[in-house]
Amino acid sequence: xxxxxxxxxxxxxxxxxxxxxxxxxxxxxxxxxxxxxxxxxxxxxxxxxxxxxxxxxxxxxxxxxxxxxxxxxxxxxxxxxxxxxxxxxxxxxxxxxxxxxxxxxxxxxxxxxxxxxxxxxxxxxxxxxxxxxxxxxxxxxxxxxxxxxxxxxxxxxxxxxxxxxxxxxxxxxxxxxxxxxxxxxxxxxxxxxxxxxxxxxxxxxxxxxxxxxxxxxxxxxxxxxxxxxxxxxxxxxxxxxxxxxxxxxxxxxxxxxxxxxxxxxxxxxxxxxxxxxxxxxxxxxxxxxxxxxxxxxxxxxxxxxxxxxxxxxxxxxxxxxxxxxxxxxxxxxxxxxxxxxxxxxxxxxxxxxxxxxxxxxxxxxxxxxxxxxxxxxxxxxxxxxxxxxxxxxx
Amino acid sequence: xxxxxxxxxxxxxxxxxxxxxxxxxxxxxxxxxxxxxxxxxxxxxxxxxxxxxxxxxxxxxxxxxxxxxxxxxxxxxxxxxxxxxxxxxxxxxxxxxxxxxxxxxxxxxxxxxxxxxxxxxxxxxxxxxxxxxxxxxxxxxxxxxxxxxxxxxxxxxxxxxxxxxxxxxxxxxxxxxxxxxxxxxxxxxxxxxxxxxxxxxxxxxxxxxxxxxxxxxxxxxxxxxxxxxxxxxxxxxxxxxxxxxxxxxxxxxxxxxxxxxxxxxxxxxxxxxxxxxxxxxxxxxxxxxxxxxxxxxxxxxxxxxxxxxxxxxxxxxxxxxxxxxxxxxxxxxxxxxxxxxxxxxxxxxxxxxxxxxxxxxxxxxxxxxxxxxxxxxxxxxxxxxxxxxxxxxx
Numbered sequence: 001x002x003x004x005x006x007x008x009x010x011x012x013x014x015x016x017x018x019x020x021x022x023x024x025x026x027x028x029x030x031x032x033x034x035x036x037x038x039x040x041x042x043x044x045x046x047x048x049x050x051x052x053x054x055x056x057x058x059x060x061x062x063x064x065x066x067x068x069x070x071x072x073x074x075x076x077x078x079x080x081x082x083x084x085x086x087x088x089x090x091x092x093x094x095x096x097x098x099x100x101x102x103x104x105x106x107x108x109x110x111x112x113x114x115x116x117x118x119x120x121x122x123x124x125x126x127x128x129x130x131x132x133x134x135x136x137x138x139x140x141x142x143x144x145x146x147x148x149x150x151x152x153x154x155x156x157x158x159x160x161x162x163x164x165x166x167x168x169x170x171x172x173x174x175x176x177x178x179x180x181x182x183x184x185x186x187x188x189x190x191x192x193x194x195x196x197x198x199x200x201x202x203x204x205x206x207x208x209x210x211x212x213x214x215x216x217x218x219x220x221x222x223x224x225x226x227x228x229x230x231x232x233x234x235x236x237x238x239x240x241x242x243x244x245x246x247x248x249x250x251x252x253x254x255x256x257x258x259x260x261x262x263x264x265x266x267x268x269x270x271x272x273x274x275x276x277x278x279x280x281x282x283x284x285x286x287x288x289x290x291x292x293x294x295x296x297x298x299x300x301x302x303x304x305x306x307x308x309x310x311x312x313x314x315x316x317x318x319x320x321x322x323x324x325x326x327x328x329x330x331x332x333x334x335x336x337x338x339x340x341x342x343x344x345x346x347x348x349x350x351x352x353x354x355x356x357x358x359x360x361x362x363x364x365x366x367x368x369x370x371x372x373x374x375x376x377x378x379x380x381x382x383x384x385x386x387x388x389x390x391x392x393x394x
Numbered sequence: 395x396x397x398x399x400x401x402x403x404x405x406x407x408x409x410x411x412x413x414x415x416x417x418x419x420x421x422x423x424x425x426x427x428x429x430x431x432x433x434x435x436x437x438x439x440x441x442x443x444x445x446x447x448x449x450x451x452x453x454x455x456x457x458x459x460x461x462x463x464x465x466x467x468x469x470x471x472x473x474x475x476x477x478x479x480x481x482x483x484x485x486x487x488x489x490x491x492x493x494x495x496x497x498x499x500x501x502x503x504x505x506x507x508x509x510x511x512x513x514x515x516x517x518x519x520x521x522x523x524x525x526x527x528x529x530x531x532x533x534x535x536x537x538x539x540x541x542x543x544x545x546x547x548x549x550x551x552x553x554x555x556x557x558x559x560x561x562x563x564x565x566x567x568x569x570x571x572x573x574x575x576x577x578x579x580x581x582x583x584x585x586x587x588x589x590x591x592x593x594x595x596x597x598x599x600x601x602x603x604x605x606x607x608x609x610x611x612x613x614x615x616x617x618x619x620x621x622x623x624x625x626x627x628x629x630x631x632x633x634x635x636x637x638x639x640x641x642x643x644x645x646x647x648x649x650x651x652x653x654x655x656x657x658x659x660x661x662x663x664x665x666x667x668x669x670x671x672x673x674x675x676x677x678x679x680x681x682x683x684x685x686x687x688x689x690x691x692x693x694x695x696x697x698x699x700x701x702x703x704x705x706x707x708x709x710x711x712x713x714x715x716x717x718x719x720x721x722x723x724x725x726x727x728x729x730x731x732x733x734x735x736x737x738x739x740x741x742x743x744x745x746x747x748x749x750x751x752x753x754x755x756x757x758x759x760x761x762x763x764x765x766x767x768x769x770x771x772x773x774x775x776x777x778x779x780x781x782x783x784x785x786x787x788x
């Protein structure tokens with residue numbers, strides 16, 4: 001057996017996929033990956049502006065609380081100001097540009113006015129209530145780096161720089177091929193010995209959520225010729241091929257022979273539970289990842305192994321996940337493999353789903369994350385453990 | 395000022411939106427909300443099946459390690475077995491159905507065979523290596539509840555029950571209206587006193603990520619007639635209206651008067667930072683939420699206030715977020731408001747972005763989450779604080 005870390009190292013060091021760049025509307029960019037740094041061509045804010053509704057003046061001109069200043073202009077957000085007449089104040093609103101000559105804004109709660117003049121109780125130091133030009137972002141600053149996956153706030157940030165179209169990496173295309181004579185699609189009647197194909201739904205949703213384009217090749221019969229045709233087509237049309245089932249050491253597995261004849265395959269026994277058998281190779285130059293047919297094993301290996309590999313292929317710079325630490329509410333003996341226990345977190349700690357058999361897909365829907373239990377490490381109630389909420393895999 | 399909790403309580407208790415049910419393909423259901431419980435009409439697995447590649451037999455028939463059993467049938471996954479002939483073994487593969495009469499599977503590593511007969515070194519107790527029928531899900535069990543937002547593994551689970559179409563709640567339709575004469579859309583040239591409209595991009599992405607349908611009404615001029623027309627149209631076409639800007643107490647804010655004339659508006663001063671001014675009401679019967687124009691304030695109030703309200707409207711049953719606990723790597727005095735500090739988490743603890751001014755949108759893109767600092771509570775380096783990674787808001 002090889003460790004999870006070693007398997008990941010082998011997978012990720014072999015990555016040779018490079019996706020093209022395309023230019024898209026910022027509005028369509030959620031979850032897309034930047035192909036180039038975002039460099040600001042503007043200052044944000046573009047000019048000094050008021051943080052308050054109030055009055056702008058020059059500190060030196062303040063005559064004290066008992067004397068009035070004439071209100072010489074009125075500046076709303078979006079209206080360009082004129083230079084401030086010496087010895088006067090400007091009525092000003094939040095976000096409005098500070099007029100040349102003013103160096104402080106007094107909030108209106110500290111003022112009295114008769115509409116023509118203003119009496120100011122107290123002023124702050126020079127610069128008070130003024131948001132300086134370039135405070136948020138300076139002209140020329142790198143705001144986001146190439147390889148960053150865009151979130152809502154990143155899109156807001158880019159918009160605030162005046163940028164409406166951006167260069168991103170083309171979505172990675174991923175093929176899903178389900179193998180197994182026993183599989184039948186949901187919506188049909190399952191005969192004796194048949195089970196429903198759940199991996200296809202599970203994997204397609206995971207891959208789409210990660211921002212990839214998915215080509216689903218359905219269920220392929222356990223026939224070498226058919227598997228070979230489907231694999232060849234997938235290698236021409238996609239950037240990576242994922243299969244489920246068909247890569248254990250059983251006699252009925254034809255995937256291995258086919259991949260060998262079209263490229264190269266390594267069968268790994270990874271010290272991961274659930275999920276031990278894992279195949280890696282290439283089909284006519286396209287990376288090939290063979291997951292176990294068992295849905296829980298397919299789910300866990302997709303999160304732990306497939307995700308970082310495909311994110312590398314997609315050009316994502318930070319695909320690694322840092323587990324959280326939480327108190328275990330259960331005891332669990334360690335095993336020879338690194339276990340991904342399906343769990344649920346609460347304010348008191350993390351509890352385990354009682355049935356951890358890899359056949360029980362319900363263990364993944366019951367909870368909200370997984371505890372990572374290292375090989376040979378026992379977990380005792382009350383100890384701190386590593387937890388990965390499923391949302392961290394988004 | 396009212397507390398964040400009180401504001402949330404008022405918002406959420408006033409919710410009257412009910413969305414219809416629609417039936418969709420399971421494949422399109424990622425992020426959708428179940429309109430009804432998912433009840434299993436099948437057992438998963440549908441029959442006892444083998445957890446291993448090996449040999450199925452009746453424990454009683456085992457003749458000991460030195461005597462062979464005849465191999466009377468060969469059962470692959472997907473092939474219905476025939477009843478096991480007494481005193482024989484069946485060759486069986488992982489996932490294949492156990493033949494009537496057999497009560498144990500021996501893994502092939504514990505067997506020798508000449509192709510016709512099998513010698514078995516040792517057997518396990520009755521039931522060994524057999525995954526019992528209904529182990530994952532029993533017929534009639536509720537697998538997922540109405541109000542659940544579907545994740546990839548939930549879709550796999552539903553597929554495993556043979557269900558291909560499901561009843562979900564129609565996507566909530568949300569209107570976004572940006573107000574402010576100073577706003578200009580990205581891609582255009584910003585004149586003096588103008589700033590780019592970032593809220594539209596930020597909010598649209600957040601709302602779409604939450605599974606809502608977004609109708610964007612663009613930037614509305616600071617003109618009561620125009621605002622009124624846009625609001626009326628939005629109330630006819632959507633389930634909820636969100637505005638940014640125009641609800642502070644400044645003289646230039648027309649939104650308040652318009653909403654008052656078309657329905658009802660409350661202006662709240664919420665003890666939240668960033669984000670104090672918040673408007674809530676209705677426009678011709680449609681809920682109205684008025685966010686601050688400042689992008690950081692809009693972002694924080696969208697996550698903290700808008701998200702739970704809209705998830706309630708959408709029928710999501712579990713919209714609440716449980717913060718994580720992490721060590722603070724910074725000192726920060728408390729204030730009169732509950733602060734949402736923009737932070738970044740590492741393995742040593744959580745660090746703060748130095749510039750917490752609400753004008754600095756970059757504070758939200760720099761990091762990966764927020765520390766919640768309660769009103770009046772000081773944070774000292776080394777103490778435990780509540781952290782909400784942004785991904786938890788997904």
